[in-house]
């Protein structure tokens with residue numbers, strides 16, 4: 001069991017999104033909680049097919065591996081999805097994952113209720129805010145607690161390994177990670 005699950009929507013090997021999640025996870029760990037970063041790389045995440053079988057079975061019945069990720073999120077206190085921006089919006093697979101995670105939570109034991117987190121977006125030049133808005137819709141509808149920072153959780157990067165060039169973006173992600181960890185600890189104390 002881990003305290004905070006971080007989910008990357010990037011398909012790339014040396015992914016900027018993974019790099020940003022690594023920074024965020026390190027900050028959460030510095031503040032006393034355990035983390036696991038799960039990449040969707042190599043997976044093909046289907047959209048929800050509205051079969052409603054999760055209600056009866058307790059998890060998603062689609063066989064693409066998301067059910068195992070859902071089991072990890074079910075046991076966690078925090079959840080942070082992150083996506084590269086594709087044509088101004090989040091990559092499709094992460095939105096498919098979020099919709100199915102939400103559907104399973106609401107159809108079973110409401111495991112997302114009270115969970116702490118927030119989204120992160122990574123892009124070369126533009127589309128971060130709409131991507132964050134898209135992913136943000138997931139939190140309040142699932143009775144979750146979305147955490148702030150001093151700016152939105154967005155990082156500018158294009159070529160592999162360039163996230164550090166956006167110093168302000170990285171500082172904001174660090175503060176966000178720290179805030180997530182501190183809030184979880186306050187809630188649990």
Ligand SMILES: Cc1cc2nc3c(=O)[nH]c(=O)nc-3n(C[C@H](O)[C@H](O)[C@H](O)COP(=O)(O)O)c2cc1C
Pocket residue numbers: 010011012014015016017018084085086087088089122123124125126127157158159
């Ligand atoms: C299909 C596609 C669409 C993209 N669309 C945008 C975009 O709308 N705005 C932008 O700034 N960058 C865009 N990018 C660039 C990526 O968001 C950027 O390279 C990001 O760092 C990739 O993150 P990753 O390494 O984690 O996959 C696009 C990249 C791809 C492959």
